[in-house]
Amino acid sequence: MADTRLNFASLPTDILYIIFPYLDFREFLALCSTSKSLWSLHKDSSYWHPLTRSTFRLPSQPLLKADGARWQWLYKTLATQSRVYTWGENKFDCLGHTPRRWETLPGNRQRVLLPTDAAWPTEMSAVRDGSVGVVVDVQCGGWSTTLLSSKGALYCCGRLDGLHFWRDDVAETLGLEPLLFPPGYPNPKDRYDPVTAIAQFSSGRSNVLGLSDSGRIWLWANVADPAVHVRFLHLDSNHTEEARSSTQSSNLTKRVLKVVAGWDRLSAYISGVGIVVWMSRRGSQNPNTTTTEATDGLELEMDYNVHPVPGTWYSRPKGNARDPDAEAKTLGETIGQVMNYIVLESYVVVVTDLGKVFAANTANNSDLSDGLVELTTLNPAAGKTNVRFSDVQGSFRSFAAFTTDGNVVIGSRNYLDYMWTLRFEEKSSEAVGSSPPKYYPAMQHQGIISVAFGDYHMHALHSNGQVSSFGTEPQSCGALGLGGHLDGGWLRGISNSPQAIFQYRPGRDCTLPPEKFSCGRRIWFEQEKKGWLNHMSRGGSLEEQTWKQIFQQWSRAPGEAQAELTDWFEQMGANWDKQPDVAGGVDSMFGAYFVLSIAAAGWHSASLVLVNDELVRKIEDKYTVPVAVPPPSFSPMGPVFGWLYRLGRRFLGLGPADSGQVGDSMAPATKTQLKYTWSNTPFPRIKLSTGQVIGSDGPTWERKDGVFVIVEES
Secondary structure, eight states: OOOOOOOGGGSOHHHHHHHGGGSOHHHHHHHHTTOHHHHTTTTOHHHHHHHHHHHHTOOOOGGGOOOHHHHHHHHHHHHHHEEEEEEEOOGGGTTOSSOOEEEEOTTOOSEEEEOOOEEEEEEOHHHHTTSSOOEEEEEEOSSEEEEEETTSOEEEEEBSOGGGTTSTTOOBOSSSEEOOOOTTSOOTTTSOOTTTSEEEEEEOSSOEEEEETTSOEEEESOTTSOOEEEEETTTTOOTTOOOBOTTSOTTOBOOEEEEEEOSSEEEEEETTTEEEEEEOOBTTBOTTOEEEEETTEEEEEEOTTOEEOTTOOOOOOOTTOOOSSHHHHHHHHHTOOEEEEEEETTEEEEEETTSOEEEEEOSSGGGGGGOOEEOGGGOSSTTOSSOOEEEEEEETTEEEEEETTSOEEEEEHHHHHHHHHHTTSOOOTTOOTTSOOBOOGGGSSSOEEEEEEOSSEEEEEETTSOEEEEEEEGGGOSTTOSOOTTTTGGGGTOBSSSSOGGGOOTTSOEEEOGGGSSSOEEOOOOHHHHHHHHHHTTTBTSOHHHHHHHHHHHHHSOHHHHHHHHHHHHHHTSOGGGSHHHHTTOOOSSOSEEEEEEEEETTEEEEEEEEOHHHHHHHHHHHEEEEEEOOOOOOTHHHHHHHHHHHHHHHTTOOOOOTTTSGGGGSOOOEEEEEEGGGGOBOOEEEOTTSOEEOSSSOEEEEETTEEEEEOOO
């Protein structure tokens, strides 16, 4: 009789998926190694996804919607390889780098505060030394940068309210400091408590909102003050209650799903209620609110300032359930369920599960009663009815809308103003006013999954972990992260003039328009690339007189030709970590630097990056070589000093010194220092699309099929 016993490996996969969560990663991998059938599941996302999210408290973001192999890789690398890089204006030390310092400059008797702006991504040392722990999210405020650790603790550097920096009740940090809670509440960095452990947070212009594991909302308006507990007195959404909505199915409880801090409004998305907004706080002051001393700490009770956004309360029924009434059914067919939303200056922008984008005006509380207006002219594919929007992201006066087919549409506050007034006036629905949505070619079908906006600049995060920069850099503060004037940033396309990059002058506003280039400008993290651009910005190895002639030729070239030059540098600086002699033998899935998230606000930016230290060292080894530095010339003081040294030892009763320490043998030994391999490389010689050749020595480069290759000149 055949053996009909069921062994473990033959269990159905749905049964195995129930068992796997009870195993830690060592037990799971040991189990998978027992048979080929089980080994086929060792990278299954159903195990690594929840394990990584729960262990490291990762927020939901588009980059993490991936397969099991990526989730397994994230679990292995997050604990030891996560870094935070910041760049831009360092006002109030918001970058977390070396604090500003007072110094007396030569020829100036007055002490001045030296700026420490960074035009190149610079690592936060406090994250590298492990004092913060594993960082899982980073966001920028107007004058601050805030981090979330895997323990649920928030850390901040800079000043939350930079508009009122002269007030005594507004403080700034001296480096990276933890945000505080009221007395009696444990800080997550010291001890876990679901009431204070932050699951999701949002950094606005001058406030930080945090949503704890228990559903409690915490608000910070000053880095030196403890948080206040935000409660909505008449919405019944307390984190300890199981209140039910009369307009929803009986099994749907009111609970806070998300918090978003904007420019002048704060908000929360509550199941069964929708999006509610209220005025932001400044320092220790907050008019039109009630502050009460409760037994469990300081609580801020929000009453008249809280205003629901109409049409955002709908929740799609699950399974075979139906909408409870005709109002809910109509709302589900016309607006749908909120999938994501952002809070801009005077507007809330919403994307729903119907693939539509809506906006509500929050400038005046009375405007909220007018409900939502659909942004019908936002669709980049005119005439196509099957194009749907999947996400919206933005801050201040700009936002990005993502379509399901890979397009990214950029909208502005002026466009929202026009669409809002359009519903009250007799105008053509096809018109979009003076500020229509923009469809930059460099941002379409490029795998962009996230866009972060500062006041005048923006960054796009791609699915391959790279970041592109666009927009304007105020006063050359470095907000674009492409390098400053001394770093050769103008070779990346940064310019004070829309016609010529060679007219770049430091200290002035400079632009990097996305419509000018065939591809976006990627942010580089390698210090070797910074040295390479610096070298090339001075003509490379060309003699000074020759470089001046070449520089003049490029200066007189049209803007399209100069754009070709910047494209050459973009191509040559890409994929240094993908070359066989660097990537060979290294266990890496996504290269030396893989950006998990990008943030921007004001005039600065930040990114959470996974760094492969082994690849970084191999890049350094490839592009630097040790060079012997000869000792200085012989000085007659050497023997004299040696004679005095021996005389002094004899006078003090000491024994004779070793012959290798003093005397004639004290001449410095030969030292070694690192030298870049491109130090003898001249500025490139390029054949333009017009046929003109600009350059001096070296091979001739020409673009063919979008790629620069070396060609033979006839």
